[in-house]
Amino acid sequence: MQLPAGAIIDAAPASIYVKDLEGRYLYVSPGVVAQTGIPPEQYLGHTDVDVFGPEQAARLRKNDQRALTEQVDEVEFFDKPVDVVYRSRKFALRGADGQIYATCGISLDVTAGYRAEQAQRVAERRLAQLQIVDSLGRFAGGMAHDLKNALTAVRSLIELAIEDAVQVPSDAPPDLRGRLLEVLGEAQQATLRSADQIATMLTATQYRRSERTATPLAAILDRVRPLLVTVQPAHRLVEDVHPDLRMLIAEGEIEQVLLNLVTNAAETTHDDVRVTIRARAVVAENTFSDVSSAQPPALEPGHYVCLDVIDDGPGMPPEVLERAAHPLFTTKRGGSGLGLWSAQAFALRNHGQLAIRSEPGTGTTVSLWLPAADTG
Ligand SMILES: Nc1ncnc2c1ncn2[C@@H]1O[C@H](COP(=O)(O)OP(=O)(O)OP(=O)(O)O)[C@@H](O)[C@H]1O
Numbered sequence: 606m607q608l609p610a611g612a613i614i615d616a617a618p619a620s621i622y623v624k625d626l627e628g629r630y631l632y633v634s635p636g637v638v639a640q641t642g643i644p645p646e647q648y649l650g651h652t653d654v655d656v657f658g659p660e661q662a663a664r665l666r667k668n669d670q671r672a673l674t675e676q677v678d679e680v681e682f683f684d685k686p687v688d689v690v691y692r693s694r695k696f697a698l699r700g701a702d703g704q705i706y707a708t709c710g711i712s713l714d715v716t717a718g719y720r721a722e723q724a725q726r727v728a729e730r731r732l733a734q735l736q737i738v739d740s741l742g743r744f745a746g747g748m749a750h751d752l753k754n755a756l757t758a759v760r761s762l763i764e765l766a767i768e769d770a771v772q773v774p775s776d777a778p779p780d781l782r783g784r785l786l787e788v789l790g791e792a793q794q795a796t797l798r799s800a801d802q803i804a805t806m807l808t809a810t811q812y813r814r815s816e817r818t819a820t821p822l823a824a825i826l827d828r829v830r831p832l833l834v835t836v837q838p839a840h841r842l843v844e845d846v847h848p849d850l851r852m853l854i855a856e857g858e859i860e861q862v863l864l865n866l867v868t869n870a871a872e873t874t875h876d877d878v879r880v881t882i883r884a885r886a887v888v889a890e891n892t893f894s895d896v897s898s899a900q901p902p903a904l905e906p907g908h909y910v911c912l913d914v915i916d917d918g919p920g921m922p923p924e925v926l927e928r929a930a931h932p933l934f935t936t937k938r939g940g941s942g943l944g945l946w947s948a949q950a951f952a953l954r955n956h957g958q959l960a961i962r963s964e965p966g967t968g969t970t971v972s973l974w975l976p977a978a979d980t981g
């Protein structure tokens with residue numbers, strides 16, 4: 606029985622197309638037209654550059670060229686006219702004389718499976734990040750707790766020694782008493798500074814698990830502004846924030862996070878550093894290509910508020926940038942290295958992300974991507 610090839614191609618749930626050696630379409634199946642919504646006459650005699658634009662055409666052309674010498678089996682990403690992921694098989698067509706005159710491609714729409722896989726990868730990555738951040742936090746918290754006990758003992762011993770030093774008789778070698786008191790006084794100051802740092806570590810590593818609620822950004826800024834101006838003068842603190850933004854976050858933590866970020870900017874070596882708090886509504890897309898460089902990786906698609914703290918300070922060299930958000934990493938004397946770590950932990954717990962962009966000489970932008978409230 607002779608099967609009608611045309612009818613089979615017409616019914617096939619696939620996109621089938623033939624292009625000549627210059628990349629001009631010789632044939633498109635009904636599947637191509639249905640998938641793209643572009644009528645056949647816009648294909649026939651035209652190239653991918655005409656139909657899809659130069660960028661997408663360049664991606665397709667590579668596989669078409671390879672198909673002249675080998676069978677190609679590739680995943681192809683379309684972003685125009687719609688986001689589609691194809692599994693494509695391409696091969697050369699030969700005429701009666703054995704010469705190659707065209708390439709043929711058969712593409713199956715695998716978008717749904719690809720999206721599901723991508724969503725799972727994003728969720729797994731977020732979970733892995735959260736686990737690292739949480740366990741490092743627990744580790745730092747445990748360490749802070751032990752240090753606090755050890756330090757209490759050292760402080761009591763120093764106090765006892767000071768009491769003894771006061772008793773040193775006046776016929777002791779000259780100035781022994783003065784020297785003892787001086788050294789012990791310094792030791793005492795050092796323990797007080799450490800106790801402060803440990804207290805910061807304990808607060809940063811302990812948080813209440815609370816419900817996420819729709820929180821207006823304007824109200825947060827009203828609450829935190831009086832604290833911010835204690836670290837950064839008001840005339841060099843700029844706000845560029847849309848008044849209606851609302852985020853879905855747990856209450857009571859973001860104020861400290863913002864204070865940490867503005868403090869970091871204010872603490873740079875740069876005199877007269879200018880700090881801008883900027884916020885805008887953004888959509889994280891389930892993009893197939895690596896087009897959106899501003900979007901941090903491992904972000905579930907959806908509506909976000911991107912809250913930036915931008916400074917024009919000295920920026921960070923790459924080796925600092927890479928470790929800046931690690932717990933206990935600091936380049937500052939007396940720093941605890943918990944500011945960016947706790948900002949990141951906060952973002953991850955709230956289904957967001959922290960992104961840091963920084964270059965020596967141009968300043969730093971720390972972005973909190975937090976889920977927007979009341980958007981679909
Ligand atoms: N805005 C910034 N500009 C330049 N470097 C920065 C900036 N923010 C952070 N850093 C670098 O990242 C490091 C880590 O910052 P982080 O806030 O986590 O800790 P810290 O500021 O050192 O200590 P603290 O726990 O007291 O905040 C800093 O020591 C600094 O080297």
Ligand SMILES: [Mg+2]
Pocket residue numbers: 865868869943944945
């Ligand atoms: Mg800090």
